[in-house]
Amino acid sequence: MTVFKRRTSPNFGSRNKSIQIDMLLIHYTGLPSTEVSLKRMCDPEMEVSAHYLIDEKGLIYQLVAEKDRAWHAGVSYWAGETDTNSRSIGIELQNPGHEWGYTPFPNLQMGALRELSQDILTRYQISNRLVLGHSDVAPARKKDPGHLFDWKWLAKSGVGYWPETSPVKSSVDSITIRKSLNNIGYDPRAKIVDVITAIQRHYRPKRIDGKIDADCVSIINALENDTP
Ligand SMILES: [Zn+2]
Structure with missing residues (x-):
């Protein structure tokens, strides 16, 4: 150590x-x-x-x-x-x-x-x-x-989680996204733009703009599907 x-x-x-x-x-x-x-x-x-x-x-x-x-x-x-x-x-x-x-x-x-x-x-x-x-x-x-x-x-290297994503075809409405974010564990009282920004900082660091793009949707889907 x-x-x-x-x-x-x-x-x-x-x-x-x-x-x-x-x-x-x-x-x-x-x-x-x-x-x-x-x-x-x-x-x-x-x-x-x-x-x-x-x-x-x-x-x-x-x-x-x-x-x-x-x-x-x-x-x-x-x-x-x-x-x-x-x-x-x-x-x-x-x-x-x-x-x-x-x-x-x-x-x-x-x-x-x-x-x-x-x-x-x-x-x-x-x-x-x-x-x-x-x-x-x-x-x-x-x-x-x-x-x-x-x-x-x-x-x-064995610490933390990295989602395996697959591309999504259609866009998803913000109510569905909100539900998914809540299911993952994010604060339901936080602004959606702040939560998307937090997800980008963690899982998609190359572009942080708070916008829900197809890449973000696939990350959110992967996180939600893998939520215990
Ligand atoms: Zn701190």
């Missing part, structure tokens, strides 16, 4: 014991450097944290014990559950993000993420379908980890 460093964050609480840990949530820090990110996540006034932070070289910091509820998801929703922090393990990847100069995620960082994630998925028996990005559970508010995050590579 990659080198582990411990920094204790005071920003956590107790998990809701009636909620099972069944999700791995991936973020970027959106801050200029690892030091700034660590400082922020360990500052009691900031009230933010994650279980892990991985820097660009693949060094893993543990900030909060997995048994505790870290504060990374904020206002969020997936498949009927709004207490995303109780149901998930949260991993932050150091990256300046859209605000400070978004950069590709280095191989060393992705490798460490894969290794850590595989271990977490095994220990909690988390489904690959529930390896999600912050933008999936908070589409109106969040962009992370964003279009430069290589979900496809991660899924092909």
